[in-house]
Amino acid sequence: MSFTEGKTVRKRPKYLQIIDYIKEKIGNGEWPIGSKIPSQRTLAKHFEVNRSTVITALEELTADGLIEGRMGKGTVVINNTWTLLAKNSSPDWDQYVNSGIQQPSRRIVQEINTSESNPELIQLSKGELSNEIFPLAVMKDIMGKVSQNIEAFGYEEPKGYLPLREALSGYLRTIGIQASPSSILIVSGALQALQLISMGLLQRGSTVFLDQPSYLYSLHVFQSAGMNLTGLPMDKEGLLPNHIHMTKGERGRAILYTNPCFHNPTGILMSERRREEILTASEKNQLPIIEDDIYRELWIDNIPPAPIKTMDKNGHVLYLGSLSKTLSPGLRIGWMVGPEPVIERLSDIKMQTDYGSSSLSQRVAAEWLISGEYQQHLDYVRHQLKMRRRHVTIALETYMKNAAQWSIPEGGFFIWLKIIPSISMKLLYKKALAKGILLNLGSIYAQEKGNYIRLSYAYASLEDLQKGIYELGLIIGELASR
């Protein structure tokens, strides 16, 4: 549980303040019966008191019958002022919280989600562009322009704001994809597209083939809906389609997910030949493809091979794009291109889940595309990433030469670091965190990739990147010499 942010603190004795605070939380139902209260250490830190003061407060609350210390569970709310009068009538939220259909994120992912908004940590793995690259001036201009021209806006059309779909249709042509606005669905980020596909096209028990490792393993989108993930090995050209083996029962209900450009987490760029092979395999197996291409525009050295979608003459491919990795994830704007009946089905589900994406975000996104500012911004981002990649590879050469192996990616955000010495990766993670460095371990993306780290050169400042890699090198050295 977190604290009431920005609360004014009264001038009463500290232990009474603590009692007041906890009573209020319990009294207004924010901390219902059965819930755990923050640890003594956390409370002591928050109220800036000694642990003994906290203990005094907790003892009084215990004597009042409001809380109870439980072995191995910490301190739990057992009553509130009302149930002390009547009988306990609180709903058993614990049971609800633990029995919903959607699986919770893995503990480590939840921890990372929370730690990622901690500005004091060095984010050595974060899959997001640095604030330094954020085009603040142009964003302000564009928002200003949109606000001047805006008309009253309400619920949008099911497939999304038409001028944005038109602009995307034009943009997609520049990467070789012919898609009319009616076969484009606007989504709140590529993640939502995956969610919609899991709700709308697959069945409980369907198989999702995917790159291994994969970003998808860090999520529960498909697993929560009862689908099975089947990882396919990759080489330097991308996933190996000859490893697709389908049982008869799987046919007609499986799907293939791949992230061919600057793959998350490995950075691998799929070759043109491999793209052809995958499409052929997919046609042979009647296996539709989700082509998650959200890193495409972040090439550094050369324009990547054309999307698989451009070779797809039979409507096998659902193509995903997003502004999250190139402009800002806060816009929550992505798109999906596919055969119209599929887009129509998924736009209906989109309406059922959130009635469409933000009108403001859609208008701002459209203006970025229409004005040509987006393309210009992409040039700038590529330039920045090139510089950052150089900086980081130098730091790796300097501080990690004997500690890790890596390939230099041709674009995107990520370097997939294989840690050479056999050390405890959990300990590495903890020791790094103690030094203020947040890491995404390989195990998030595939169980057997435990000895990898996803390094991102996109987010932290150059100074922090250098410092982080230096510290990482030291910690690995230390752990290896134990």
Added chain:
Amino acid sequence: MSFTEGKTVRKRPKYLQIIDYIKEKIGNGEWPIGSKIPSQRTLAKHFEVNRSTVITALEELTADGLIEGRMGKGTVVINNTWTLLAKNSSPDWDQYVNSGIQQPSRRIVQEINTSESNPELIQLSKGELSNEIFPLAVMKDIMGKVSQNIEAFGYEEPKGYLPLREALSGYLRTIGIQASPSSILIVSGALQALQLISMGLLQRGSTVFLDQPSYLYSLHVFQSAGMNLTGLPMDKEGLLPNHIHMTKGERGRAILYTNPCFHNPTGILMSERRREEILTASEKNQLPIIEDDIYRELWIDNIPPAPIKTMDKNGHVLYLGSLSKTLSPGLRIGWMVGPEPVIERLSDIKMQTDYGSSSLSQRVAAEWLISGEYQQHLDYVRHQLKMRRRHVTIALETYMKNAAQWSIPEGGFFIWLKIIPSISMKLLYKKALAKGILLNLGSIYAQEKGNYIRLSYAYASLEDLQKGIYELGLIIGELASR
């Protein structure tokens, strides 16, 4: 299927244009094998030709082996230029589209979703404020202000943008709810809150008790996730809690959904006494409540009784609010207040489905609240609704006195019209649509309420409201006299 919007038309003979158009759609996979092409009538209208020209084109495409007319199914794509060369390798999208977990919206709801963006129809039922009430000038100001002050923005915190949660905490105090920012979750509209609850707190087979009729019956959120809806009868004071009967198996996994202020679709305002009774029943049955209060601020005559949430000392109530009905649904901003462990669980699921709501919308929403403009706007909206309600009740008195019965709501958007003569409501719907009037029939909100219409005085212009009601009266009279 819809047409490519905004496509330039070439100067070729019309029937060749039609052939080109269809071949392109088929060739690039937008109309995959097995999909239905638009009807002859639709094609004729789109290309502004006689039906015979369309038939010529279709005959040629049939001769080419690309399409085939099928009894009772219309014309279907059976091949494309590539499959004509090779064997048919298109994925069977039909099977995917029809087997996903989420049920499609009911045909009638899909039709309404699409027709609602048709500006030529008189929207006599639409649950949205009129563009005339949209605060365009202030919205522009606020967006301008936000764009000037904005900083780089990325993925947001799991519970949403903190200044918005702080502002909401202050706003909620004005309606009697004590909620700290940490027990508030920002959602993309109240609909998404329902979706998250269905994914995160309930199980397959859980029961959802609800008002009958209810807005919830127009959706498939809970049903698609395997829950059962159990309607509870209502009187003039709201739902009747003594009709809650739970089996032993239901206990601890059921939930109660209610919409106590200016209920959609009936307009009923729940009395204070009834609120107490419902909370008591919920406590007795350990049955948590979803209090959907998104119409609360739209009172016209008197401030409504305090939310059930204000009496809730044991954390029974999940409270939902939204800016959709008071300001604009296009912002896609709503909120949920509840016990922290529940909010935490649902914020994790929110991250798994779309990584949070639009940063722009969240900032604009925060500014509306912080600046005080929101409260001022609410005054204006109430004033407008009062005037519109008067206007509509006069029209009803004038044109529908013998055709329908209704109560005058004390706020919100809706008048629940009971049609007196026994007529075919389907025919009424169709005849109204032929006259350019779109209606939501009662059957959308409860099967046995077929002889009702949800009338909204919030959306159409005064002129259209008057005209619509006049025409409706005529059609009913005509159908009744058959």
